[in-house]
Amino acid sequence: MFRGVNALNLDSKGRLAIPTRYREELVRLANSRVVITVNPVEQDHCLLLYPLPEWEEIERKLVKLPSFNASARRLQRLLIGHATEIELDGNGRILLPPPLRDFAGLDKAVVMIGQGNKFEIWSESQWNTRRSEWLTATEAGEGELPDELGSLSL
Numbered sequence: 001m002f003r004g005v006n007a008l009n010l011d012s013k014g015r016l017a018i019p020t021r022y023r024e025e026l027v028r029l030a031n032s033r034v035v036i037t038v039n040p041v042e043q044d045h046c047l048l049l050y051p052l053p054e055w056e057e058i059e060r061k062l063v064k065l066p067s068f069n070a071s072a073r074r075l076q077r078l079l080i081g082h083a084t085e086i087e088l089d090g091n092g093r094i095l096l097p098p099p100l101r102d103f104a105g106l107d108k109a110v111v112m113i114g115q116g117n118k119f120e121i122w123s124e125s126q127w128n129t130r131r132s133e134w135l136t137a138t139e140a141g142e143g144e145l146p147d148e149l150g151s152l153s154l
Helices: 020-030 052-063 070-082 098-104 124-139
Strands: 002-009 015-017 033-038 047-051 084-087 093-095 109-116 119-123
Touching: 020 033, 020 047, 020 052, 033 052, 033 070, 033 098, 047 052, 047 098, 052 070, 070 098, 084 093, 098 119, 109 124, 119 124
Parallel strands: none
Antiparallel strands: 002 109, 015 093, 033 047, 033 084, 047 119, 109 119
8 A cells, every 4th residue: 555745856867766665565566567657637747656466457447448439548548558667676766758757747856646556756846736726625615525435534
C-alpha cells in the first residue's frame, strides 16, 4: 500500500530517486519493475507509476474494451500508448522518458503521491495549484461524493 506525499528532485538526466520507504515493497511486488504512463484526466497532467503486476491487471482490462467505442480507444491510446516499463537502478532511481516529463511539465521539483496501488508524479507547482483548488472546492462543499462513500466515517 503506497501512501503519503513526497517532495523530490529530478536530476539533470531526468532520473527520480524512489523514496527508500517504497523500494522494498517495489522489489517484493514487482522485482523492481514499474510502468509509468500519463494520467488521462484532462486537468490533471501528472504521471501514473504502477508496480508491473498492478499495471498488467489494468492493461488486460484496457485491451478488452470495445475498439469501436471512441472513448475506449482514446483511453487505450493514452494509457497503453504512453506506458513505459522501467526498472529501478541499483540506487533506486528510475529514468523518466522525456515525452512523459514534457506531458506532466516536470522540471526539477516534483511531488510523488502514494495512491494505494500506484503513485502519481506531479510537477511541484502544478500539484500545489491543484491541491489548493481541491481544498477550496471541498471547503465550499462543491462536488458530490460517490454513493459508495456514503457510509464512510472519518
